[in-house]
Amino acid sequence: MATRRVIPQQLRGDPVDVKNAAAKNRRALGDIGNIDSLPGVEGGKINRPLTRNYRAQLLGNAPVAAAANKKQTNVDKAPVLDGAQVVPKKPEAVRAVQKKGRAVKRQPLKPNIEVIVISPDTNEIAKAKEDKRNDESTKKVTYSSVLNARSKAASKALDIDSVDKDNDLAAVEYVEDMYTFYKEVENESMPQSYMQTQPEINEKMRSILVDWLVDVNIKLDLSPETLYLTINIIDRFLSLKTVPKRELQLLGVSALLIASKYEEIWPAQVYDLVYVTDNSYNNKQILVMEKTILGSLEWYLTVPTQYVFLVRFIKAAVSDPETENMVHFLAELGMMHYDTLMFCPSMLAASAVYTARCFLNKTPAWTDTLKFHTGYSGYQLMDCAKLLAFIHSRVGESKLRAVFKKYSKPERCAVALVSPAKSLLS
Incomplete structure (x- = not known):
């Protein structure tokens, strides 16, 4: 059968009510008044002229207040110029005494208190040293031994990614981490044993279906990735739902449609799948089964096959x-x-x-x-x-x-x- 490659029709959806959607939206800041309600806010800048003026006045009046409160003893009153008192220079002797007094005040006082030091128990010291050695040995096991084991294993193995070091699509820097992750999550997408829960399907019927899908994969010129994902989808669905015998082939072609949409650039067309089933099912039945499969699997299709x-x-x-x-x-x-x-x-x-x-x-x-x-x-x-x-x-x-x-x-x-x-x- 010659397969025609037709670009799939555009997905249809309900029209979006732009007017109601716009009405539900509002500006993040302006409409809730969190800027306009602040006092003294103009254009988003906060101005505090009163606070700044008051601080300036305090700084300006500080030397004046200090000079006014200073006691005058054995010193003539200083003349006043423009409302501010001028303090005369102190004699050298007075400055020396004050400097010496300040130096003495800076020295901390040493109280005459006898301090009794209690030496720790020798057993406690030995235990602390042993705990420290255990911590260090644990760190060595956690890091050094693991790295050494990896390096020994890697030294015996060939560097299979060296040929792709200049190929950006090979993702050489991340490929090992990717496959480590695949092995961690592969059991999540494994189908369970399901034949005992299927009253109308047996192992032979499944083998016939897979053999037929291999032939369809060749005729439609699909990739092997599509084939493996198709079988994975079929087995996972049969693990969850009971399928009658007459719908087993319908399950196969619908799973193939899903897998081809996921893996192929040009997926299989529905009318092609109707043709390969010899018109056993129509377009609507395939699309309804496709929706049922996706709903049962919760759209979980990104699996390591x-x-x-x-x-x-x-x-x-x-x-x-x-x-x-x-x-x-x-x-x-x-x-x-x-x-x-x-x-x-x-x-x-x-x-x-x-x-x-x-x-x-x-x-x-x-x-x-x-x-x-x-x-x-x-x-x-x-x-x-x-x-x-x-x-x-x-x-x-x-x-x-x-x-x-x-x-x-x-x-x-x-x-x-x-x-x-x-x-x-x-």
Whole structure:
């Protein structure tokens, strides 16, 4: 089917009552009178002429008041000029005595009091020193040991971001912090086990739906990010709501519509989705289901899917095209099976890389660089890797062939034809 790319129609909304909106707004300061009500405020500047004049008068009259109150003893009265008394110069002897008196007053008095110093207990001193040493050792564990551990781990790992140091879009300065955050929040968006709560849906029906969505993703030429987000939306919705069998495909196309709007520049059109369902549903049904999904998920769409971790871990594996296609093949095979929902997205992605390297006989199967960037050891990935290898071993017997056909083509290195590793099947 040739997919037409049409710019989506402009979103419609209720008209805004500009007149009422303007009436509800008011000026932040002028209308509540918090400037005009202040006394002596002109143009926003506060003026206090009375206070300043009064202070000036006090400063001007200070020497006059001091001279008027001074007692005259054995000194002739000074002449008065313009209402102010002129104080004659003091003799040198008088100034020397006053200066000496002021110097004596400045010296603090030393009371004749005997001070008894009580020496602390030797046990208390020893305890205080021990507490200080413990505090210092705690600081060393908190900072030095952590930094040393990180530096040792990083010294064994390759710098996989050095090739992107001049690429601003790679965000080399923040990429490690970003993936640390992704691993912290990935469990929040993981779907719960839901088959026991779905009376009309079973695991086989889910596998058929995912296989069909893989084929639709190829026909509509959508990105892999859209596919992984679509499956995440479906599983999370089924964890919350009961869906009848006749609406399972409707759930799939509506989730695909949401994911394409989130990930694609040109999202899938509703009439395209009606066509791929062979007119089983109309436009209105798809849009109503889209609204129901978004309401149930509370518009929580920014989630770290398995694909987010696949991109980083494939880069850490320094993979060639064959290994990269094998990783995506195993990841999409695992996505079709309900049993893989028990593992978090980062572990599924790391296990896909581990299994692909085992299938292609890469030695070592798990490097220090992969351990550093994934946060998993080979032993931790063994259970999930064996499950992916088992699913791969049964792909030839399955009637669901969309993923197998996709990765059997030469442009994808025909990785679907590679035999599984016997070490993971034992």
